[in-house]
Structure formats: C-alpha cells, structure tokens
Amino acid sequence: MEYNVKSLKAEEFIHDGEIRETVRYAEEHKHDIQLIDRILEKAKERKGLSHREASVLLACDLPDKIKEIYDLAEQIKKDFYGNRIVLFAPLYLSNYCVNGCLYCPYHLKNKHIPRKKLTQEEVAREVIALQDMGHKRLAIESGEDPVNNPIEYILECIKTIYSIKHKNGAIRRVNVNIAATTVENYRKLKDAGIGTYILFQETYNKKNYEILHPTGPKHNYDYHTEAMDRAMEGGIDDVGIGVLFGLDNYQYEFAGLLMHAEHLEAVHGVGPHTISVPRVKHADDIDPNEFDNSLSDEMFCKIAACIRIAVPYTGMIISTRETAEVREKIIRLGVSQISGGSRTSVGGYCEEERPHDTEQFDVSDNRTLDEVVNWLMRIGYIPSFCTACYREGRTGDRFMSLCKSGQIQNCCHPNALMTLKEFLLDYASEDTRKIGEEMIQQEIDNIPKEKVREIVRERLQKIEQGDRDFRF
Numbered sequence: 001m002e003y004n005v006k007s008l009k010a011e012e013f014i015h016d017g018e019i020r021e022t023v024r025y026a027e028e029h030k031h032d033i034q035l036i037d038r039i040l041e042k043a044k045e046r047k048g049l050s051h052r053e054a055s056v057l058l059a060c061d062l063p064d065k066i067k068e069i070y071d072l073a074e075q076i077k078k079d080f081y082g083n084r085i086v087l088f089a090p091l092y093l094s095n096y097c098v099n100g101c102l103y104c105p106y107h108l109k110n111k112h113i114p115r116k117k118l119t120q121e122e123v124a125r126e127v128i129a130l131q132d133m134g135h136k137r138l139a140i141e142s143g144e145d146p147v148n149n150p151i152e153y154i155l156e157c158i159k160t161i162y163s164i165k166h167k168n169g170a171i172r173r174v175n176v177n178i179a180a181t182t183v184e185n186y187r188k189l190k191d192a193g194i195g196t197y198i199l200f201q202e203t204y205n206k207k208n209y210e211i212l213h214p215t216g217p218k219h220n221y222d223y224h225t226e227a228m229d230r231a232m233e234g235g236i237d238d239v240g241i242g243v244l245f246g247l248d249n250y251q252y253e254f255a256g257l258l259m260h261a262e263h264l265e266a267v268h269g270v271g272p273h274t275i276s277v278p279r280v281k282h283a284d285d286i287d288p289n290e291f292d293n294s295l296s297d298e299m300f301c302k303i304a305a306c307i308r309i310a311v312p313y314t315g316m317i318i319s320t321r322e323t324a325e326v327r328e329k330i331i332r333l334g335v336s337q338i339s340g341g342s343r344t345s346v347g348g349y350c351e352e353e354r355p356h357d358t359e360q361f362d363v364s365d366n367r368t369l370d371e372v373v374n375w376l377m378r379i380g381y382i383p384s385f386c387t388a389c390y391r392e393g394r395t396g397d398r399f400m401s402l403c404k405s406g407q408i409q410n411c412c413h414p415n416a417l418m419t420l421k422e423f424l425l426d427y428a429s430e431d432t433r434k435i436g437e438e439m440i441q442q443e444i445d446n447i448p449k450e451k452v453r454e455i456v457r458e459r460l461q462k463i464e465q466g467d468r469d470f471r472f
C-alpha cells in the first residue's frame, strides 16, 4: 500500500508509513536553519505548506525560529481573519451511545451516568435559553445510537431549532457534530440546511484508534476516516476536522490532520472549512492522566500557530475545554472561532447551575457569554455573531475564494460589527454595551470601501430602530 493523497481509501491518504517518515524527517531537520528559512519564506506567500514542511516547523525548537513562526502565524491570522472572533455554543441533544470510546463518559459501559435525550419541547427550551444569551450559531452534539438518536431525530431537532423565534432571537446556523454516517444521511443533513458537518478523527493512528474504540460502529477506522468524503459526496462542502489531542503523540496527529486536509483539497477541490483542536479532559469515569500523550500548553499553542501557517484559509476552533488564559494565547496565534457560555450536558442551558451529571467533559472556561464578549473586546477582538456565508451560498470553494481575494474585510468585518450591534442592544450588560459601542465606532473606519462604510452606518441605525439580520 502506497501513500496516495487522492485515494479514497483511508489507509492510503492517511498513510502510516508517510506519517512516520514525516515525523522522522522533521526530527532530523529540526535544526536545519536553511531549510527552516526556506519553509518560512514559502509560508509568507500565504498559500500554505505541505504536511512535511509544517512538521519541520513544529519540530523546530530554536527560540529565534519559534518566535518567527509565532509572528508569522499572528500576521496571517490578522490578514485573513482580522481581529474578529466568531462565537458559538454546543447544544447536547442526547448522551445515549452504543460506542465504547475509552476517553468519553458517554461510552456504553458507563452505567452511572444518567442517560438523557431531549424531547422537541426540551430542545425548544434550550434554544430559547441560548437565544436569550445572544447566541446565533450552534453546534449540535449527540452520542451514536441508531435506536435512540436516529438521523430522523437529529433532523427533527434541526427543524425545531431553526423554527424558534423568541423575542429578537434566532439560531441562524446549525453545525452538526454527529457520528460518521452514510452519503444518504449526509444528503438529508444538507437538505435540512446545516452549516458545517464536524467530525473529529480522535486519532489518526489506526492501531491506537482501534484500541481506543474497542466496540460499536465507531470501531471501524476506515469508515470513520472516510466520512468527510461521503459528506462531500452528499453535498456538504463545509466540513470540520479535528483530533482529540492527548490520545496519541501530537507529531503523528499533526501530520495526519494536515494530510487529511490535503486529501480533501486534492479530491474535492476544497479543504476543510474548520479545524478543531480539542484536548482530552477529565469527565465522569475518565481520567485524562490515563492517556500519556498529554500536551503542554506551550506545545498546544505551537500546534495552533503551525496549523495557521500551513492552512491559512481554514478556520480554527477552540472550545471551553480550555481556560481563559490558554484561550487568550491561542486566539492570537490563529483561532477564529470560540464557544462561549457553554454547557456540555444534555439540557444544561435550562438549569440555573452548571449540571455535572450528564456532562461530556469538564468546562474550564465558566464565564457567561456576556463576560466572554466583554473580555474579547478588552483584549482587542470583535466578537462576531455572523452567520452570513452559508446563507449567502458562500460555502466550500466560494468561501475560499472570498478569503483568497482579500474581500473578507469588506464582508466579514461589517457583518461582525452589525451582529455585535444586535448583541449589544438585545443581550449585553451595560458595561459590555458601552465598550462595544466604542469599538463599533472605531472599527467602522477599518472597512476598506467607502461605499460599504456608508451602508454599514445606515444599517447600524436601522438596527437601533429595531430591524435585524442585515448581512453582506
């Protein structure tokens, strides 16, 4: 079996030999200054790097070069994503699961976790609670259970979510994180109007994958790894990939992740829309120390910087698995989306206190959405509730060409300001509103086109008068 980026077989496009050779090559060249400089020069063209080149940067431990890597990541992030950070929240629908994943508390053998699945009335209540916080974008999460959570259940929930219009609230984009499924089911999700289909690989190392997923449908590595190809065949062109850092060694995962992105680009003409970088956390029945590949905060940040440089057009997501401190560092190096005010339990948003019994993992950032918005602005970022792209048909390669043409600043920037304005008027505390209004006034001047600036001023006034949902 040979490495073949265009193959549709998991073990050929995520080729174990190629990954091992890449990690070896990176280790051998980690002090090769000439090579590192050549790679950094190439990266400055902002067209990305191969998995081998990016792996050399990740392995390099020369302080001067690490600084250059960080500076470049920061600059690329600014060029492509400006100072905007998109906000979202996870919504847990059901923790029924037939899989045996060793790191996840929802595993079938966990008998002391209460099992819960939201009814449509409960979904509506959760959505109202999320809308009352100010959220416009959700990622729905569910265990895998063909009897309790069949695709029809997921589709019904999506319909309910989109149908709730509470006060000025609305969920305008539903991303979906459910187990690998068939082309037919992906087509149904596409028809239901989902944003991104997200599926974490967990680990790219097949041997370890099979040990970590000893039972259930998820045990099938090939079926799981080829899921994004089926999703794209089913018409979903925004897909989100990721690994659960801590399960295997990070050098292996990093190369695998980039090879997956290269594969999607080579076969479908468009790479992943987002990359998530979750780290394994403590949860009921789960001790992260059992996984001896845990990652230091420092290396975690370096991985984010190297991803930013390697795939400049791919959004990067970080969740409330991370503390405020780590989030601040990593946002600067390339993250474009974060969750805020998250509850990782089934039905958690309707509870006064954060419930633990059905939680998927411990949340490290426990601030409210208003506090996260306030904090982002204080450290210089525009919190964005924008959901315009897929609603305007800018998915897949159409989104990528918006990025590549540099028009993002005339489009995403105004959308961020207008959706922030909605948040300030409808949901923010007094202090947040004050900082936000000042930020909007300053940031209007950073819209390059005069005509767009004028339209934005008019629309901001209309939002003030009660209109909602303007977008470019």
Ligand code: SAM
Residues within 6 Å of the ligand: 103, 104, 105, 141, 142, 143, 144, 177, 178, 179, 180, 199, 200, 202, 218, 243, 244, 278, 279, 280, 281, 282, 283, 286, 321, 360, 361
């Ligand atoms: N059940 C679906 C599947 O198997 O792909 C997806 C939904 S699952 C609720 C979302 C993700 O949570 C998983 O893909 C896994 O990476 C992550 N996860 C599971 N256990 C975790 C833990 N202990 N700490 C951090 N993340 C965890």
